[in-house]
Amino acid sequence: MKCEIIAVGSEMLTPYRQDTNSLYLTGKLNEIGVTVAFKTIVGDRRKDLVGAIQTALGRVDVLVLMGGLGPTEDDLTREATAEALSLKLRRDGAQLAALHARAATWRMPMPENNLKQADVIETAAILPNPNGSAPGQWLDATYNNYRKIVMLVPGPPNECRPMFDAECVSRLRAVLPQRHIAQRTLKAAMIPESQADKLLAPIYTTYTDVETTILAHAGDIQLTLLCSKTSKEAAEQRVEELAGRLEEALDDWLYSSEGESLEQIVLYYLGLRQATLAVAESCTGGMVAERITAVPGSSRSFLGGAVVYSDPLKTSFANVPPELIAKHGAVSTEVAAAMAEGIRRRTGATLGLGVTGIAGPTGGTDQKPVGLVYFAVSDAHKTDSYDRTFRGDRDRVRQWATQQALDLIRKKLM
């Protein structure tokens, strides 16, 4: 079944703002077997909006309209949808009372304009909105003699997403042909992109009934497998079978079979080994610590670390001897190793990480070009060092280096 998502709002036609709700809704739609065939963004002009709705009704079976349900003159989704379907609006008594009650609790006079939030298309079911004043609407309608499902949901993510989950998914499921969906997400780190494709494509392309999506970003590869069948078992069996073959091929590049992030996996292993971690970062400037501490509960295994951006800080926070820096340079295997050992000793952590490199855009030389990064992971027994040269701008080099650092810790713990 084909769906179109229309995001309504002139702000999403500026260079500054993007629709992100549609990614969330697409995930939910795919889970129940609905494919998104088109996404459209249209501004707050009634004529444009009516046209976009009619175009959508001409090419898909399910239409989700997001936004334009507020109280201002620019909020035209109700009016435009009614016009596109040649239906009328009615002012709903219960909604009107709810609006008045809301205004009363705020002790504010309600502008006349607000009342339009109680307008409902004549044949629509009302979708309650616990997080805002504008309700959603659900229409089982006819357009050019075809049955069309049309949903109107609010634009703000904290209103749109809960409403879609609570109201739209079950209603959609009830009108869809019975399909069962199985889904799995595999994740792998630091596998070269060309190698990933060569390795994986011969496997997943033979599973034509499983939709495999590959997403690569700065050393992280995510494979999502999705299969829709008339029986739950059949769908799951196909996904499991393909997942098993891909996992085998990915070998120890694979870090997650259930969609966890790399930092979650690192923290999981640290917990499992009852180990703690501390980091000394130079070129990544705190990005490793930031990713780890983004995970709730990370304080159980992550002690902290030092952003040793200047040479004296490498000495005072990570015990790197100044002579070592003078001899080998701040960006060197030796200094990375000393940082890892030093931060481990200083903090009493089980594992220490050191990262030092040249993020660019300047500071590179022939021997040590922009993008060169040294890593070291240290435990009580030994310190392992690595180096890698990453391509791209400062941001990209730092992202790749952070991913590599986390992956080295993972491998140390495996």
Place this chain on the structure above:
Amino acid sequence: MKCEIIAVGSEMLTPYRQDTNSLYLTGKLNEIGVTVAFKTIVGDRRKDLVGAIQTALGRVDVLVLMGGLGPTEDDLTREATAEALSLKLRRDGAQLAALHARAATWRMPMPENNLKQADVIETAAILPNPNGSAPGQWLDATYNNYRKIVMLVPGPPNECRPMFDAECVSRLRAVLPQRHIAQRTLKAAMIPESQADKLLAPIYTTYTDVETTILAHAGDIQLTLLCSKTSKEAAEQRVEELAGRLEEALDDWLYSSEGESLEQIVLYYLGLRQATLAVAESCTGGMVAERITAVPGSSRSFLGGAVVYSDPLKTSFANVPPELIAKHGAVSTEVAAAMAEGIRRRTGATLGLGVTGIAGPTGGTDQKPVGLVYFAVSDAHKTDSYDRTFRGDRDRVRQWATQQALDLIRKKLM
């Protein structure tokens, strides 16, 4: 003049990938007076694509098609555009030679499929692509008796954006009515959103000839002013006048009149005052350091810092007395102040920053709820402390806290 951008590619109809090129192109189009009225995302199905192109040609004057120019069977933009406009494709000799030359340098046999990248719509001008193998195309065409400009550009950002800048902008300018555009971006930090609107709307709404866009994100507000006139002076005068009034209203919430980031401004002031900075972060976990070190050349003023996630690290890296933590708790004004002073003394920096708080989702109490964050900024003369309670999830609290921390440093330096 109205424009539509169509992004072609099934991967952008998954929950995982978003079109970002269109934001960049929209900025460039707005600068030359072209408004984006619609954005459409369509998958790699020829029928869907032909339909989407015809819909666009029916509602706008300028159409940009991004993606689908590669060598695979899924790359159908050339074919679909020709079909939508009832034009033919021709195989271009020079392009064919270029493809063969490219393959020769790689010492690889060229698959037959690759040749379709030399296919050009019969009336199109070829747009060179220095960063990839598929050239772009420029069409000055007719559809239902109306003149339409159609551009085909590649999907990868590193091919799409340079080609648009080098080839499309000047060609578009030549066919557009002569307009001059003036633009300014103002940025303000930590102004309450409700206050921003109350303060600014009465000013900018009176300038109906200047398009003002406001974007708010985690304590950061960006105002973009854009004015299009027949004379450059007239456009600039209106933008300058409005910018001046908004700057006055924003007072010291304003941190940038030229679009710089808050971390760039902090580094600018540090340079100006010949001052250095070191940070001790707990709940922000390295995010302050990460934002500062994202700016090239930040090592001139930023010495580094410590991510003192555990209590012992607060002592060993930021000299916070254990008794102080025992008495007031790790999340307290006293500890924030001690962290700021301690990190400044330990590193010899001119300024020290301390941040400690409860990012959540757990760890809050009645006295100290999730979202409560203490800040301190210390110099040789004194240490100023602040506290704020932010709403939202862990990520949001950390983002707001980071923004607040940077803004406190800015204000200290102003």
